[in-house]
Amino acid sequence: MSELLKMLGCRYPIIQGPIGMFNSPTMVAAVSEAGAYGMLALGFSNPDEVKKLVDEVRQLTDKPFGANIMLINPHNEKILETLAGAGVKAVTTSVGSPKEIYPIIHDLGMKGIHVVLALQHAIRAVTAGADALVVVGSEAGGLRSVNSESSTMVLVPLVADHVKIPLVAAGGISDSRGYKAVFALGAQGVQVGTRLLASNESPAGERWKKAIVECNDGGTDLILSSNMRTAERIIVTPWIKQKMADPAVKNIADELDRNPAATGNYERAAFGAGQVSALIKDIKPIKAIIEEMVS
Ligand SMILES: Cc1cc2nc3c(=O)[nH]c(=O)nc-3n(C[C@H](O)[C@H](O)[C@H](O)COP(=O)(O)O)c2cc1C
Known part of the structure; x- marks a missing residue:
């Protein structure tokens, strides 16, 4: 079993890409029930909201799930306590410096996976104590920096050449071809955003899902x-x-x-949405997406 799978505790090394404006316990539970790692997106949440969301997910699944916290959120310490109390074993951290948060994550007995968009951020995150990294290429959906950035195909092996901790590749992965490719690039798993956004269980509106399929x-x-x-x-x-x-x-x-x-x-x-939208031609259940990916 890979180090990443040990951290996540799920069957497949596939992490649900958190989508900032959505927190659907139904979707998180569907991802976890399919054998992947469901993720709440807690970037702008407060501790009370987190408690409610975590309880809702727990009512729907007993499988492992995690959460993404944004490092600019002032409530992170309390949020992490709630997550640890609910049995969450690994969180991802993004948008901000990882320097202060990793001792807190480790004191609570959890592992932390920092989200990076560039090599220099990866090296800094290792120094800060990150246990793994999500390495996000420029083709991904979501927030990017204003700097010139590398694609997944370049960034993942580049980071793999410089750090020893497990890597999760993100950006451009929608099917079994992308899933298989990242292992050759040096990653132990994937984080998937746009493909799961265009699923039956996703809370994105029908017009959004249709725009992805028609892109x-x-x-x-x-x-x-x-x-x-x-x-x-x-x-x-x-x-x-x-x-x-x-x-x-x-x-x-x-x-x-x-x-x-x-x-x-x-x-x-x-x-x-990510560039990978061009490869997505249908809206289907999360279980079918995960099963095809690992097939
Ligand atoms: C609309 C949208 C919102 C996103 N919001 C977040 C977020 O709040 N936090 C985060 O870490 N990543 C966020 N992401 C990035 C995804 O979690 C994931 O890393 C990315 O979508 C992977 O690339 P892909 O879209 O090619 O699969 C977002 C992506 C999209 C498309």
């Missing part, structure tokens, strides 16, 4: 956030594409609609 090669792009300090990968509609090329539009982020279900303004919808 073609080159159909996503990086946009700058309003404060210009981070980037985000979204599906570009023809309207968004046109505005991105328009010199009169200073920042496309300010033109996007974050709640298109309420406004009906789907041409401006900021549907987050």
